Amino acid sequence: EKVNREHPDRVENPVEQQEDAAKPEEDLPNEQVTQFLRQLVSQMWPELGANPELRLERASAKGDNYLGVVWRLQAASDPKRSLVVKLPPQNRVRRKQFFARPCFLRETAAYEVFLPLTALMQDKWKITGDDRFRQHALCFGTRQDEPNECIVLEDLTCAGFSLHNRFLDLPVEHVRRVMLTYAKLHAISLAGKRQLPERMQQLQQLVDIFEQRRDDHALGVYFENLKGSALSALLSPADDAY
Known part of the structure; x- marks a missing residue:
């Protein structure tokens, strides 16, 4: 996808029609967001x-993000930007x-x-290194x-990170790191209060x-199915060895 040079409010689709069909136009940034992104890039x-x-x-792949559409915006002259x-x-x-x-707000x-409050408190108490809660992308701009609505974030792939395949087991070390990060998140939240x-x-x-x-029937059914899946996994005879 490209942003038109002569008409920066428009987004071009220099790809085949078959690929266009896989990327519905409604999922693209609208005119207002496109202008906002151009201003942010210029700054x-x-x-x-x-x-x-x-x-x-x-x-992100289809199904990796349930509440939004995630795009990568790059400068054509330098993919690292x-x-x-x-x-x-x-x-x-x-x-x-x-x-x-409501979720985006x-x-x-x-x-x-x-997150700015967490940085403020940690700077005040000189919390650095592995003790610091910093496991999040930097945010460069938002619209509400x-x-x-949009949120513009640091592209963590430029720092060597990648999204784990959700259909594969998560390594134990990754789980350990997640739990440590959650611990720091909850600790800094309590400190903030x-x-x-x-x-x-x-x-x-x-x-x-x-x-x-609470009164959303469809959401209630969805969570009941999730609970059923979790319980079936815990009660599976194949897991007895664990």
Whole structure:
């Protein structure tokens, strides 16, 4: 995918029609988001010029991300100048089905409010190295106006990271690292409640997403199926050896 040089508000599709069919137009950044991305690129990399050629490609496989559409935005002249752009579904039905806006507003609050607070506290107490909670992508910009919500993140593949294949077993070492990271996340959250209660109040007032959808029958059925799958795995005779 490319952003048109002469008409930066438009996104070109210089690929075959068969590939276009696999990438519905509704999943592409809309005009407002495209303008926002161009402005952000100009601010971050002014040396690319006023209207650089940009490429857009899928950043995740189908099924890897349930609540949004994830794109990779790259400068055509330098693939290392790369950003990850997360959008909610553009289709109104899908937005409602996946409760897209409330989820995006919460995720935006995490990047705009919570993570800066964690950095502030850790800097104050001089927490460095492996003790520091830092296992997250940097955020370079967000929009919260409906239907132009978007979150622009650091592209972690440039640092050598990759998304684990969810159909393969997760190595024990990876699980250990995840648990250690969760421990640091919960520790810094508790510290924030005690040390910066007035700053954390905005986040504490948020109503749990699933509480908001308590009466959603389809979601209830989905979670019942998840519980059934988890229980069947725990009760499987094949797992007795563990």
